[in-house]
Amino acid sequence: MLPRHHASNGYPRGKSEYKETYSISPHRFQPRTTPGAIRRRRQLLVRLTLILIVLFFGFFVWPGASILPVLSLGLMSSGDDFQLETVRYYDLSNVQGTARGWEREERILLCAPLRDAESHLRMFFGHLRNFTYPHHLIDLAFLVSDSKDQTLPLLSQLLEELQADEDPKQPYGEISIIEKDFGQKVNQDVESRHGFAAQASRRKLMAQARNWLLSAALRPYHSWVYWRDVDVETAPFTILEDLMRHNKDVIVPNVWRPLPDWLGGEQPYDLNSWQESETALALADTLDEDAVIVEGYAEYATWRPHLAYLRDPYGDPDMEMDIDGVGGVSILAKAKVFRSGVHFPAFSFEKHAETEGFGKMAKRMQFSVVGLPHYTIWHLYEPSVDDIRHMEEMEKERIAHEEEEKERAERMKKIKEQFTDPNSQWEKDKTDIQNEAMKEKAKAEKAKADAAAQEIETEEETEAAPKAVKAESKVESKAESKGDAKGPAKVQ
Amino acid sequence: MGPVRSLRRTNPLTIIVGVVLCIVIFIFILQPSNSDSPARKAAAASNPLSPPTSPFRKQNEKANGKRIPPPVVHYHMNNLTSTSDPVGNRETVLILTPLARFYQEYWHNLLRLSYPHELITLAFIIPKNRDGNAATAALQEQITKTQKSGPEKKRFASIIIERQDFEPPLVSQTEVERHKMENQKARRAAMSRARNSLLFTTLGPSTSWVLWLDSDIVETPTTLIQDLAWHNKPIIVPNCFQRFTDPKTRKPAERPYDFNSWQDSDTAKKLAEGMGKDDILLEGYAQMATYRTLMAYMADEGGDPKQEIDLDGVGGTALLVKAEVHRDGAMFPPFPFYNLIETEGFAKMAKRLGWGSTGLPNYKVYHYNE
Numbered sequence: 001m002l003p004r005h006h007a008s009n010g011y012p013r014g015k016s017e018y019k020e021t022y023s024i025s026p027h028r029f030q031p032r033t034t035p036g037a038i039r040r041r042r043q044l045l046v047r048l049t050l051i052l053i054v055l056f057f058g059f060f061v062w063p064g065a066s067i068l069p070v071l072s073l074g075l076m077s078s079g080d081d082f083q084l085e086t087v088r089y090y091d092l093s094n095v096q097g098t099a100r101g102w103e104r105e106e107r108i109l110l111c112a113p114l115r116d117a118e119s120h121l122r123m124f125f126g127h128l129r130n131f132t133y134p135h136h137l138i139d140l141a142f143l144v145s146d147s148k149d150q151t152l153p154l155l156s157q158l159l160e161e162l163q164a165d166e167d168p169k170q171p172y173g174e175i176s177i178i179e180k181d182f183g184q185k186v187n188q189d190v191e192s193r194h195g196f197a198a199q200a201s202r203r204k205l206m207a208q209a210r211n212w213l214l215s216a217a218l219r220p221y222h223s224w225v226y227w228r229d230v231d232v233e234t235a236p237f238t239i240l241e242d243l244m245r246h247n248k249d250v251i252v253p254n255v256w257r258p259l260p261d262w263l264g265g266e267q268p269y270d271l272n273s274w275q276e277s278e279t280a281l282a283l284a285d286t287l288d289e290d291a292v293i294v295e296g297y298a299e300y301a302t303w304r305p306h307l308a309y310l311r312d313p314y315g316d317p318d319m320e321m322d323i324d325g326v327g328g329v330s331i332l333a334k335a336k337v338f339r340s341g342v343h344f345p346a347f348s349f350e351k352h353a354e355t356e357g358f359g360k361m362a363k364r365m366q367f368s369v370v371g372l373p374h375y376t377i378w379h380l381y382e383p384s385v386d387d388i389r390h391m392e393e394m395e396k397e398r399i400a401h402e403e404e405e406k407e408r409a410e411r412m413k414k415i416k417e418q419f420t421d422p423n424s425q426w427e428k429d430k431t432d433i434q435n436e437a438m439k440e441k442a443k444a445e446k447a448k449a450d451a452a453a454q455e456i457e458t459e460e461e462t463e464a465a466p467k468a469v470k471a472e473s474k475v476e477s478k479a480e481s482k483g484d485a486k487g488p489a490k491v492q
Numbered sequence: 493m494g495p496v497r498s499l500r501r502t503n504p505l506t507i508i509v510g511v512v513l514c515i516v517i518f519i520f521i522l523q524p525s526n527s528d529s530p531a532r533k534a535a536a537a538s539n540p541l542s543p544p545t546s547p548f549r550k551q552n553e554k555a556n557g558k559r560i561p562p563p564v565v566h567y568h569m570n571n572l573t574s575t576s577d578p579v580g581n582r583e584t585v586l587i588l589t590p591l592a593r594f595y596q597e598y599w600h601n602l603l604r605l606s607y608p609h610e611l612i613t614l615a616f617i618i619p620k621n622r623d624g625n626a627a628t629a630a631l632q633e634q635i636t637k638t639q640k641s642g643p644e645k646k647r648f649a650s651i652i653i654e655r656q657d658f659e660p661p662l663v664s665q666t667e668v669e670r671h672k673m674e675n676q677k678a679r680r681a682a683m684s685r686a687r688n689s690l691l692f693t694t695l696g697p698s699t700s701w702v703l704w705l706d707s708d709i710v711e712t713p714t715t716l717i718q719d720l721a722w723h724n725k726p727i728i729v730p731n732c733f734q735r736f737t738d739p740k741t742r743k744p745a746e747r748p749y750d751f752n753s754w755q756d757s758d759t760a761k762k763l764a765e766g767m768g769k770d771d772i773l774l775e776g777y778a779q780m781a782t783y784r785t786l787m788a789y790m791a792d793e794g795g796d797p798k799q800e801i802d803l804d805g806v807g808g809t810a811l812l813v814k815a816e817v818h819r820d821g822a823m824f825p826p827f828p829f830y831n832l833i834e835t836e837g838f839a840k841m842a843k844r845l846g847w848g849s850t851g852l853p854n855y856k857v858y859h860y861n862e
Contacts (some may be wrong), residue, residue, distance in 0.1 A: 004539055004676075036669075039504075040503065044503065044505060044506060044509070050508060051513065055823070064834060084536055084547050084549060085547055085548055085549070085650075086547040086639050086648070086650050086651060087639060087650075087651045088544050088650070088651070088653070089652075089653045090652070090653070090654045090655070090693075091620075091655045092654055092655060092656040092657075092689060092693075093620060093653075093655070093657050137557060138563075139541065152744055153772065156564060156566070159564045160564055163562070163563070163564060164561075168559070170606065171559075171561030172561070172562075173541055174541035174542065174562050174563060174565075175564045175565060176565055176567060176676075177564065177565070177566045177567070178566075178567045178697055179566065179567065179568050179569060179570060180569040180570055180770070181570055207821070208820055208821070211820055211821040212569070212574075212819045212820075213820060214692070215565065215691075215692055215695045215818060216543075216569065216695065216696060216697035216819070217538070217692055217697070218695075219541075219543075219544065219693060220544065220652070220693040221541075222693075222695070246753055257707075276705040298793065337669040338692055339685075339688060339689040339692055339693060340685045340688055340689065340826060341684065341685065341688035341692070341826060343825060344821065344823040344825060345821060345842040346820055346821050346845060347841075347845050348844075363829055364827050365826060366532075369571045403802045404603065450552070492861050
C-alpha cells in the first residue's frame with residue numbers, strides 16, 4: 001500500500017509536504033489538531049506565564065517583598081529581614097583623598113572633642129550651617145567627656161534640629177555622639193588650661209580623648225578627616241575646600257584671636273604649629289623619656305619659627321610652609337594618614353604629645369605636613385584672669401568717668417534751672433542804654449544844631465528826627481513780641 | 493464559553509502544573525526561615541553609614557528619590573567593658589585578618605569557634621593584586637555559604653572586606669623570600685600599614701576585644717576567645733606552632749613557628765643603643781644574636797596551658813587585645829619605634845601607654861605548613 005497522502009514522488013522531503021516530514025511515524029494516528037485543542041493549550045500557556053510573572057514579580061520586584069507574608073500565611077517574619085546586610089566591601093584605593101574632593105564625592109569625617117562646651121555650641125552650629133562643602137558628604141563625630149554643664153542635651157537637640165532641617169542641603173551624613181569619661185581632674189578654665197605644670201598630663205589626656213574619638217568614628221569610606229575646635233569664632237565658609245585644594249596629607253591654617261583694643265587688637269593664638277629647630281632638638285636630647293616639650297612657655301626656649309608669628313595680613317593666603325608640629329584648632333588631614341597609624345600620642349613621642357606629636361609622627365611616616373601662614377581663622381577671645389582683673393579696673397574707671405560726666409551734666413542743669421536765662425534782660429538793658437544814648441545824642445545834636453543853625457533853618461533837622469523815632473519803635477516792637485510769645489505759653 | 497469549558501474539562505497538563513505550583517508554595521511555607529532572629533535585627537543599624545561592626549538595613553538610603561538624613565546616634569562608651577567573662581557580658585569581638593592567601597582550613601577553624609557568632613565581626617584586608625583577587629573570590633564564596641544559607645547560629649554579626657594597594661607590593665610571598673632579612677623591614681612596614689588600616693577603619697564604637705588572627709592559622713582550640721579573655725589581660729598572645737611530618741621518624745610532630753614573642757635581654761638593649769634611629773632589631777637571624785628569651789622555646793610537654801609570662805615583644809599570628817589599648821593609640825608602627833617594628837613595636841608602644849603584654853607558652857595555635 002502506498003501512502004497516499006505524501007511522498008508519492010519518492011522524495012522524502014517534498015517541498016509541498018514540508019510539515020509532514022517531521023512526524024516520525026506517519027502511519028500512526030495523530031491527535032486531531034482541532035482549533036479547540038489549540039486554543040485550550042494556548043490558554044494554558046498564557047495562564048502559566050501569567051502565574052510565573054506574578055510569582056516573579058512577587059519575589060523580586062515587589063518593594064520590600066511584602067507579598068511574601070501573604071503567600072506564606074504569616075508563617076515567616078516580616079519582610080525587612082531580606083534587606084539585612086551583613087557583608088560590606090570597601091576598596092581603600094578609592095578613598096585616598098584628592099585636591100577636588102567635592103567633585104569626586106569624597107567623604108569627610110569632622111571630629112570635635114567637647115568638654116563643658118555648652119556656651120560655644122550655638123556658635124559652632126552656626127559654622128556648620130555655613131560650610132559650603134556638600135553637607136551630606138560630611139560625617140560628624142563628637143566626643144563628650146567629663147562635662148558638668150548641659151553640653152550633651154544641647155548638642156543632641158541642635159543635631160536633631162540640623163538633621164530635620166527643611167532645606168535638603170543642611171542635613172549632614174552619619175552623626176555619632178560618643179560619651180566617654182576619662183576622669184579628668186584638670187579644670188578647663190583658661191588659667192589652669194594654659195598653666196605650664198599642667199600641660200604634659202593635660203595634653204596626654206587630650207590626646208587620649210582624640211584617639212578614642214577617631215578610632216570609634218573613622219570608617220573605610222572616609223577620604224578626609226577634619227579636626228575642629230568648637231571655640232573658633234570666625235572662619236571662611238569655604239575652609240574645607242580651601243585647605244583641600246592644597247592636596248597635602250596634613251594641613252593647618254594660621255590661628256589668631258581678636259583682642260580688646262587696650263591689648264593691641266589681635267594676637268597669635270595657636271603656637272603649636274612650628275618648624276623644628278636645632279635648639280629644640282638639642283633640648284629634646286637632654287630631657288628624660290617621658291618629658292613633653294610644650295610651646296609658648298619660657299621654661300622651654302626652643303627658638304622655633306612659629307606659623308602664627310609669620311602672618312602677614314596682606315600676604316598670599318595660598319602660601320605654604322613646611323611644619324613639624326601642628327596645632328589642633330583646625331586640622332585637615334587625609335584619612336589615609338590616620339589609617340596608616342598616625343595618631344595623637346598620649347605618651348611622649350620624640351618628646352611631644354597630642355597634636356604636636358601627631359605632626360611629628362606624620363613626618364616620621366613621610367607624610368607632608370604644611371601650614372598656611374597667611375590664611376587665618378580666628379579663635380574666640382576668652383579673657384584670662386589678669387585680663388579680667390584689668391578689665392574690671394577699666395570698667396570701674398569707665399563707670400567713675402561716667403559718673404563724673406553725669407555729675408557735671410547735673411550741675412549744669414541745676415545752674416540753668418536756678419538762674420533764668422539773663423539774655424532777654426541784657427537785650428532790654430542794652431536797648432535801653434542804646435535808647436538813652438540815642439536820646440542823649442539826639443539832645444546833644446539838637447543843642448548843637450540849635451546852637452549852630454540859629455541863622456539857617458534847614459531840612460536837616462526834619463531828617464534826623466524820623467531816624468530816632470524809627471529806632472525807638474523797632475526796639476519796642478521786639479520787646480512786645482517777646483512778651484506776647486511768653487504770655488500765651490504760660491496761660492496755656 | 494471557552495473558559496467554562498476548560499474548567500470543566502480536566503486536562504492532565506493543568507493538574508500537573510497545579511500540583512507543581514502547590515508543591516512550590518508549600519516548600520516556601522515550610523522552608524526553614526531564611527531570616528535573622530529579632531535580636532539580630534534589633535542590633536542592626538538603620539543606615540549604611542554606620543559602624544561596620546553592625547549589620548544594616550539596605551533600603552533606607554533613598555525613599556521616593558529623596559535622601560533621608562541619617563539619625564543622630566549616641567554611643568555610650570562608658571558602658572563598654574572587656575572582662576574575663578566576655579560571653580556573660582555579651583562583649584563583642586572583632587577578628588582582624590590581613591589576608592594574602594585564603595586557606596579553607598582557616599575558614600573552617602573560624603566556623604568552629606564556640607564564641608557566640610552573633611558577637612563576632614570579621615574584617616579582612618586583602619592586597620589588590622592577582623593573588624588578592626583569587627583570595628577575595630574564595631573568601632566571598634565561603635561568606636555567602638555561611639551568611640546566606642548556613643544555619644543562623646554559625647552566621648557572624650558582620651563581615652568587612654577591604655582592599656588596599658600596598659606600596660611596596662607584597663609580591664614574592666614564598667616562605668623563603670618572605671623571611672630574608674633585607675626584605676623584612678619593608679615587608680613588615682607594609683604589613684603594619686595594612687594592619688593599621690584594617691584596625692582603625694573597623695574598630696567602631698562598640699568593640700570590646702580585638703583578636704588578630706593571621707590567615708594561615710589553621711588550627712586553634714574552639715574556645716580560643718574565651719580562654720584568652722579569661723586571663724583578663726590587655727594584650728595576650730598564645731604560642732604559635734606548626735605541625736609537620738618528621739622526615740626521620742615519618743611521624744607527625746610540631747615545631748615552634750612565631751619568634752616575635754619575647755622577653756627583652758641586655759644584649760638586645762645594647763644592640764639597639766648602637767643602632768641608628770632607622771634600623772630595626774629582628775628576631776630569629778643568626779647575624780643578629782639578641783639572646784632574648786623566646787616564648788616559642790618555653791613550651792613544656794604537658795605544661796599548664798594557663799601559665800602566664802610577661803612579654804616585651806609580641807607576635808601577630810594570634811593576638812587578643814582589649815579594644816581600649818588600641819583606642820588609646822597603640823598601633824603597629826610602620827617605622828622603627830625604639831628599633832622595633834610592627835607587632836613588636838606595638839608591644840613597645842602599648843607599654844609606653846601603660847599596657848603590658850602577656851604570653852601563654854603552653855597554649856598553642858597552629859600555623860599552616862607550606
